[in-house]
Amino acid sequence: MSAFSSTDAETGAIGPFHDALHARYVVELGHRLDSPTSYEGAVTEHLRMSGVYWSLGALSLLRDADEVDASMGLRGGVDGGGEENGGGGRRMRRAIVDWVFDCRDPRSGGFGGNCSGAAFGVGTPGTATTTPCPHHGHLLYTLSALQILAMANALDDERLDKDAVARFVSGLQNPDGSFCGDEWGEVDTRFTYCALSCLALLGRLPIPRNDGEEEDDAIVDVRGAARYVMSCRNFDGGFGCVPGAESHAGQVFCCIGALSIAHSLHLLNEGRDGCDADLLAWWLAERQCDSGGLNGRPEKQADVCYSWWILSALSIVGRVSWINTSRLGQFILNCQDDEDGGIADRPQDMPDVYHTFFGLCGLSLIGHLEKIGNREGRTYREVDPVFALPTDVVRRLGLRAQVISYSNGDVEDRLKMHSILDGTKASLK
Amino acid sequence: MHGQKRSEYKSRLLNPKTSSKLATKAQQWNHLSHELLTQRRRLLDPAPPPAGTADAAGNDDRVAKPSSKILLTLTEKMLSVNPDPSHLWNIRREMLLYIPKMEEDAVVETDPIRPSVTNLPNIDIQPELTLTAHCLQRNPKAYSAWHHRKWSLVHFLTNPTLEVDCSTSFPETDDARKILRSELELCSQLLQLDERNFHCWNYRRFVVALLGSCGVRSTSGSVQDAAEDLAANSNVDLFSGSWSSWLNRQSQVSMGAQLLPSAIKFSSNKGMNCEGVQYIAKTISMLTQEELEEIINNEWNFTNSKIQDNFSNGSAFHYRSKLLPLMLEFRLQSSHSPAARYKESLVLAREEWENILLNAIFTEPDDQWWYHRFIVSWVKPSADVGDEMLLEYETLLFEMADSLRELLEVEKENGALGNAVDRDESKGAKCKWAYLGLHLVLSTLLESKILAEGKAADLIEEAGECLTELIQIDPNRRERYQNFAAEIIRA
Ligand SMILES: [Zn+2]
Numbered sequence: 001m002s003a004f005s006s007t008d009a010e011t012g013a014i015g016p017f018h019d020a021l022h023a024r025y026v027v028e029l030g031h032r033l034d035s036p037t038s039y040e041g042a043v044t045e046h047l048r049m050s051g052v053y054w055s056l057g058a059l060s061l062l063r064d065a066d067e068v069d070a071s072m073g074l075r076g077g078v079d080g081g082g083e084e085n086g087g088g089g090r091r092m093r094r095a096i097v098d099w100v101f102d103c104r105d106p107r108s109g110g111f112g113g114n115c116s117g118a119a120f121g122v123g124t125p126g127t128a129t130t131t132p133c134p135h136h137g138h139l140l141y142t143l144s145a146l147q148i149l150a151m152a153n154a155l156d157d158e159r160l161d162k163d164a165v166a167r168f169v170s171g172l173q174n175p176d177g178s179f180c181g182d183e184w185g186e187v188d189t190r191f192t193y194c195a196l197s198c199l200a201l202l203g204r205l206p207i208p209r210n211d212g213e214e215e216d217d218a219i220v221d222v223r224g225a226a227r228y229v230m231s232c233r234n235f236d237g238g239f240g241c242v243p244g245a246e247s248h249a250g251q252v253f254c255c256i257g258a259l260s261i262a263h264s265l266h267l268l269n270e271g272r273d274g275c276d277a278d279l280l281a282w283w284l285a286e287r288q289c290d291s292g293g294l295n296g297r298p299e300k301q302a303d304v305c306y307s308w309w310i311l312s313a314l315s316i317v318g319r320v321s322w323i324n325t326s327r328l329g330q331f332i333l334n335c336q337d338d339e340d341g342g343i344a345d346r347p348q349d350m351p352d353v354y355h356t357f358f359g360l361c362g363l364s365l366i367g368h369l370e371k372i373g374n375r376e377g378r379t380y381r382e383v384d385p386v387f388a389l390p391t392d393v394v395r396r397l398g399l400r401a402q403v404i405s406y407s408n409g410d411v412e413d414r415l416k417m418h419s420i421l422d423g424t425k426a427s428l429k
Numbered sequence: 430m431h432g433q434k435r436s437e438y439k440s441r442l443l444n445p446k447t448s449s450k451l452a453t454k455a456q457q458w459n460h461l462s463h464e465l466l467t468q469r470r471r472l473l474d475p476a477p478p479p480a481g482t483a484d485a486a487g488n489d490d491r492v493a494k495p496s497s498k499i500l501l502t503l504t505e506k507m508l509s510v511n512p513d514p515s516h517l518w519n520i521r522r523e524m525l526l527y528i529p530k531m532e533e534d535a536v537v538e539t540d541p542i543r544p545s546v547t548n549l550p551n552i553d554i555q556p557e558l559t560l561t562a563h564c565l566q567r568n569p570k571a572y573s574a575w576h577h578r579k580w581s582l583v584h585f586l587t588n589p590t591l592e593v594d595c596s597t598s599f600p601e602t603d604d605a606r607k608i609l610r611s612e613l614e615l616c617s618q619l620l621q622l623d624e625r626n627f628h629c630w631n632y633r634r635f636v637v638a639l640l641g642s643c644g645v646r647s648t649s650g651s652v653q654d655a656a657e658d659l660a661a662n663s664n665v666d667l668f669s670g671s672w673s674s675w676l677n678r679q680s681q682v683s684m685g686a687q688l689l690p691s692a693i694k695f696s697s698n699k700g701m702n703c704e705g706v707q708y709i710a711k712t713i714s715m716l717t718q719e720e721l722e723e724i725i726n727n728e729w730n731f732t733n734s735k736i737q738d739n740f741s742n743g744s745a746f747h748y749r750s751k752l753l754p755l756m757l758e759f760r761l762q763s764s765h766s767p768a769a770r771y772k773e774s775l776v777l778a779r780e781e782w783e784n785i786l787l788n789a790i791f792t793e794p795d796d797q798w799w800y801h802r803f804i805v806s807w808v809k810p811s812a813d814v815g816d817e818m819l820l821e822y823e824t825l826l827f828e829m830a831d832s833l834r835e836l837l838e839v840e841k842e843n844g845a846l847g848n849a850v851d852r853d854e855s856k857g858a859k860c861k862w863a864y865l866g867l868h869l870v871l872s873t874l875l876e877s878k879i880l881a882e883g884k885a886a887d888l889i890e891e892a893g894e895c896l897t898e899l900i901q902i903d904p905n906r907r908e909r910y911q912n913f914a915a916e917i918i919r920a
Contacts, residue, residue: 036459037452045462046514112516116466133466135516184519186576235750235803245631246747274806278912283799285906297625298743298796303431322912324905337435345431350438352430 015333017363017372018341019062022356025341026059027071029353034093046135048114049103052096053144054357056151060390061360061369061381065153072096074152097152100145101159102132108183109168110137111145137168138182139194146201150393155201166204169195170219176231177224178242188241189232192225193254196261197387200399207263226264229255233271237279249287249296252280253309260316260386260401268317277404281319284310292327293346303345304335304355307362308388315365315385318404325366332359332368361388458510465503468495469520472527497524505560512564512571522580525552554608557581562615569619575628579635582612586639612636617731624735630744633728640724725755733785740789743796749785750803753777771814772821778808779825787832790866798862805829805873819879826874833867861902868895872917892917 033041033051044051059068069075074096094102103115112135135141142165149155155162172180172195179191199205199220206218231243232255238247239255259265268277287294287310293302294310307328314320334347335355342351343359361383363369369380384394386401441447472495504521507514557577564574586605616633619626729752735745760773781804789797810822840860871892875885896910896917903910 037455039451039455042455042458042462043511045459046516113514116463133470135466135514136519138515182515182519184515184522184576185580186515186572188572234747235807236747236799240627240631242631244634244751246627246744248627273803274809282909285909288905297627298799299741300625322906322909327905344433344435348435350430350433350435355430 014368014371014375015330016338017333018336018338019372019376021338021341022336022343022360023059023062023071023341025337025351026055026062026353026356029342030055030072030093046113047141049100049111049141049144049148050113051353052100053147054353056096056148057383057388057390058353058357058360060151060393061357061364061383064381065151065392069152075154096148097154097157100148101157103134103141103145104159105134105137108137109164109171110139110142110182111165112136113138113141136182139169139172139179139191139198140181142168143194143198143201146198147387147389150201150389150397153396155397162202162204166199166202166219169198169202173220173225175224177221177226177228179225189229189239189251189258190241190254192229193258193261195220196222196225196258200261200387200401201397205261222262223264226259226262226267229258229262229264230267230271233275235273235275236283237275237277237281238283247283247297249284249294249306249313250309252284253313256280256313256316257386260403263402265316265402265404277317278319281314281317281322284314285319285322288323288328292324292331294323294328301346302331304332304343304362305345305358307332308358308365311362311365312385312388316401316403320366325368329363329366329368332362335359458507461503461507465500465507465517465520468500468503469523471495472497472500473523497527500524508560508564508574509567512561512568512574515573515576518573518577521577525557552581552584554581554585558608565619569623569626570628572628575632579632582608582636582639606640609636609640613640620735624739624742625744627744630748634748637724637728722759725752725759728752729756736785736789740792741796743799746796746800749781750800753781753807767811767813768815768818771810771818774808775818775821775825778804782825782829790832790863791836798865801866802869805869809873816879819877823874823877823879826870826877830867830870830874833863833870836863837867861899864895864898864902868892868899868913871895875917889917 030052032038033044033048035041056068056072056074059072063071070078072078073093077095078093099115100111103112104110105112115132115134146155146165149157149160154160169179172182172191174180174187178187178189179195180187181191181194196205204219206220206222229239232239232241232245232251234240234247236247238249239251240246240248241251245251256265259267265277268280286298287296287306289295289302291302293304294306295302296306296309310323311320311328314322331347332343335344335349335351336342336359337344337351340351342353343356344351345355360369363372364380364383365385369382373380381390381392383389384391384399386403387394387399442451500520501524504517504524508517508521558581561574561578561581564571565578568574585608613633613636616629616636619629620633623629728748732745732749732752735742736749757770757774757777760777761770781800786797786801786804790801805826808822808825810819837860840863871888875888875892893914896914899910900907
């Protein structure tokens with residue numbers, strides 16, 4: 001198709017959006033994965049904590065909090081379907097929040113990606129038949145766990161030892177400011193984002209003081225963390241996973257998100273070789289392909305998940321308008337499964353919950369969900385580009401981060417602090 | 430899930446034979462997974478469980494103390510099928526450290542997975558290299574498998590019992606270097622299969638850095654000493670006795686492995702204040718000049734051959750951007766006056782333009798464009814280089830502009846011969862990068878003083894024309910170009 005042919009995207013019309021199918025897809029997915037005969041469930045068993053977070057996040061953009069709670073069994077048990085139970089009565093799924101606490105690894109202090117022995121589908125609400133055997137605590141899953149608890153409004157649950165989790169996180173920081181994912185030493189800027197986001201959610205993040213003085217008693221070195229992130233910047237303005245690694249859009253989100261939470265976005269414009277926030281934004285804008293979708297690196301195929309990684313970063317640096325949002329929105333809609341719900345990485349591919357969540361996030365960040373809501377006479381919740389949580393949750397928790405507001409003025413003037421983003425929508429018109 | 434066609438996937442699931450096969454696999458996996466975790470608990474939890482917690486099979490935790498070798502075998506079995514789960518690699522590492530520990534001590538008095546740092550067991554590296562190689566063949570992007578390979582290497586290399594003689598000259602035969610050299614070979618093979626695998630490029634830089642740190646031992650005796658040196662220099666107590674500080678030492682070493690980029694920042698002398706750089710710089714300086722040069726030259730040539738294989742190779746261009754400042758340091762040797770230094774960087778920039786970029790621009794003009802932008806920025810002179818150097822710099826920019834204009838002329842002629850369909854994005858892309866390059870060179874010239882002085886009006890006009898064309902060719906990014914235009918006017 002020629003780029004100049006007239007499409008729905010060009011005329012501003014938005015194609016069909018399968019709201020009900022997506023909601024059903026997400027709710028049923030949990031039950032499907034619980035089945036001991038699910039191949040998909042087995043190969044993704046180790047990252048179930050993140051899977052649950054993506055599911056909850058996706059449904060939260062489609063439904064209000066009470067509906068999410070009821071249909072996912074967030075805080076109370078939910079009917080797990082009785083047909084597999086061989087006539088032994090209806091089986092109840094353990095409440096998600098209870099299962100999250102089962103996955104707490106007492107040895108490390110963090111949360112694991114899953115646990116054995118008290119998994120979903122076993123036992124009755126509130127009780128486990130055997131002592132849960134959690135996987136090793138890891139920053140990736142600790143963040144997912146805290147994000148789940150945040151959406152469930154359960155961060156004040158008495159089972160959550162905030163100080164212990166914060167100690168787990170701060171214990172993983174290295175002298176150069178970087179973070180390991182767990183005690184086995186893998187270093188990656190993804191973990192810097194996880195660490196800072198975790199501490200923000202726990203209310204334990206020391207914000208660097210404006211007077212430039214270091215705080216000796218801070219549990220982590222936030223400035224050091226930001227400096228490490230900056231040491232991962234490359235000639236194209238993007239960021240890699242360690243110093244020296246090439247730029248990758250997923251990594252860019254982690255680095256920009258970390259700088260945003262650390263209130264250190266001004267570092268972006270203290271570069272050399274012409275590196276600044278706008279060079280980064282330009283590199284991100286060049287990720288838009290002929291199909292309208294976004295890729296993660298030059299010469300790679302477009303993929304729905306980059307709608308999140310790139311749009312969130314562009315939102316934070318105030319440059320969403322540097323891509324064609326209508327064509328991106330159409331690309332995401334083209335990746336819907338119009339029979340069974342869910343969103344895939346590319347048109348005609350098999351959907352999964354990861355791409356479903358990040359596809360919906362993309363639609364939210366470009367204002368498409370809002371337009372669809374207007375068309376259908378309803379209101380969709382919005383996603384926060386820094387914390388990857390619904391904005392009402394971010395507001396309820398009083399989380400604060402930094403964004404560069406959209407304008408053509410001096411970048412210094414454009415650095416503002418907001419609990420939620422305000423600049424993007426205005427720039428879209 | 431990436432790249433699974435929906436119709437094929439669904440019809441596979443509907444096929445009863447396939448779906449029952451998958452169901453069996455799932456059950457096997459779930460069984461192994463449960464088995465592994467409960468065995469681990471039995472092995473590690475010294476306290477007897479409360480009565481009545483015997484599991485469904487009737488096993489009592491108190492009687493069944495499994496051997497850690499069984500757990501090693503279990504992890505191998507599972508990881509060969511799915512190399513992603515990090516907790517499985519964790520259990521494997523626990524067992525690797527635990528088995529020798531158990532053989533030494535009849536009684537485990539403390540937490541067995543946190544052995545004391547002074548008494549870390551050696552590990553047999555070969556099974557780990559074999560297993561991770563197998564896993565990476567299966568999934569070359571498995572973060573956890575790459576990390577385990579790094580962990581094994583570092584653990585092996587930093588082990589105090591390892592007899593390594595680094596006193597001989599560079600191409601030598603000791604174990605450590607032999608292994609590291611074969612790791613570079615493995616990287617080359619994997620990059621042959623996928624030249625954009627960033628995990629593999631990262632691993633390559635990690636190995637190069639370890640090769641570099643081998644040189645440390647030639648002066649300070651052992652890696653252990655080197656690690657202590659590094660620790661002393663970065664004010665970190667690596668041997669305070671806790672497991673996590675030992676691991677910190679590991680990550681120190683593996684971050685030391687990121688030496689190339691940090692060394693670049695150090696050597697280019699432009700406001701580097703990152704902690705840890707001192708010791709990395711020390712590491713570099715401990716190598717003899719020849720050793721370091723051979724390592725870096727080898728990498729420089731490797732990126733060159735990758736680019737010659739395929740001009741559109743962003744990963745290789747990226748690596749080159751990190752190596753270039755190091756190449757400058759080698760070329761300079763002893764001369765350090767700002768003018769001499771600048772003269773050499775100009776020579777390097779011109780070489781990159783003529784030998785690499787010019788060829789690439791006429792063929793695949795996407796990935797390399799960012800490298801062009803980098804070269805133009807990198808070679809921008811500071812005020813103290815003198816008028817002669819400034820003149821040479823501007824000459825290079827004017828030459829770049831001429832080549833790009835020539836390319837655009839050729840494209841225009843081709844366009845005139847073709848039909849209107851040629852004006853779609855894929856055809857326009859070539860012009861896009863040339864226009865962007867021309868715009869870049871012209872706006873850079875506008876900031877310069879000598880030759881450009883009397884030509885400002887012409888340069889502004891031509892840069893503006895580039896943007897007008899770009900808005901036409903690349904409407905998706907219209908706003909970006911409009912921002913560009915506003916910048917020219919403001920300046
Ligand atoms: Zn994807």
